[in-house]
Amino acid sequence: IIAISYPVALSSIQRGNDVLLVAVLLCIAFAWKEDASKLKRELAMILIAICAGLKIYPAIAGLLYIKEKRYSEAIRLVLYGIILFFVPFIFFDGTNGLMTFVNTLIGLNGEIHRFSVSGLFNELSMKLTGTVFPRITLIVQQSFFVLSIVAFFLCKEKWEEILILCCIMAVYISSSWMYTCVYLLPAMLL
Numbered sequence: 001i002i003a004i005s006y007p008v009a010l011s012s013i014q015r016g017n018d019v020l021l022v023a024v025l026l027c028i029a030f031a032w033k034e035d036a037s038k039l040k041r042e043l044a045m046i047l048i049a050i051c052a053g054l055k056i057y058p059a060i061a062g063l064l065y066i067k068e069k070r071y072s073e074a075i076r077l078v079l080y081g082i083i084l085f086f087v088p089f090i091f092f093d094g095t096n097g098l099m100t101f102v103n104t105l106i107g108l109n110g111e112i113h114r115f116s117v118s119g120l121f122n123e124l125s126m127k128l129t130g131t132v133f134p135r136i137t138l139i140v141q142q143s144f145f146v147l148s149i150v151a152f153f154l155c156k157e158k159w160e161e162i163l164i165l166c167c168i169m170a171v172y173i174s175s176s177w178m179y180t181c182v183y184l185l186p187a188m189l190l
Contacts, residue, residue: 019179022051026058027186030162033064045073049080053088057169057183064161067153115181117144118174145172159190 029047032040045065051058059081065074089098114123121140122132145168152164169183 017179018054019182022055022058023182023185025051026061026183027189029061030186030190041073042076045077046080046084049077049084052081053084057173057180060165060168063149063152063165067161116171116174117141141172141174148172159187162190163187 025047029044029051032044032047035041035044048058048061051061062074062077062081065071065077086098089095089101093100114120118137118141121137125132125137148164148168152161155161155164166183166185166187170180173180
């Protein structure tokens with residue numbers, strides 16, 4: 001996977017989007033998460049933290065540790081995540097860099113793509129009523145998130161858990177479907 005994806009990931013990073021690299025790292029992390037080697041299990045947590053530091057959405061993978069009652073690993077994962085998210089701001093304008101990041105997130109009002117939960121609801125709403133209902137769309141989107149988390153905790157199979165987490169990363173986000181759909185890669189490999 002890495003050999004095939006590396007040139008595309010490198011190209012993606014040059015354009016400022018590292019989503020393919022994050023998806024590949026998640027695949028490795030999911031594979032190593034259950035490994036007999038303590039080192040690989042620890043590296044899996046570090047990889048998940050790196051992914052969350054790069055893209056935020058992969059932080060949801062931490063729910064796997066909570067569901068499996070691996071609380072000490074979940075705590076370490078959170079610590080790795082905090083370190084790998086905040087430490088880079090020291091090298092990129094400190095508090096000002098962090099505030100720029102937060103303001104950018106708040107200011108993101110990208111186009112809602114048709115393949116997201118919000119997009120599908122808006123498409124259906126337009127077909128049935130001829131208008132879009134932003135507040136109801138937001139409720140539907142948040143309901144999808146909550147129901148997905150509930151479904152995740154009810155799953156019995158590992159592939160189902162990964163699929164649900166990957167779907168949250170891929171379709172909960174309303175913009176950039178060309179990038180977020182890459183998060184389905186770990187689920188497809190399982």
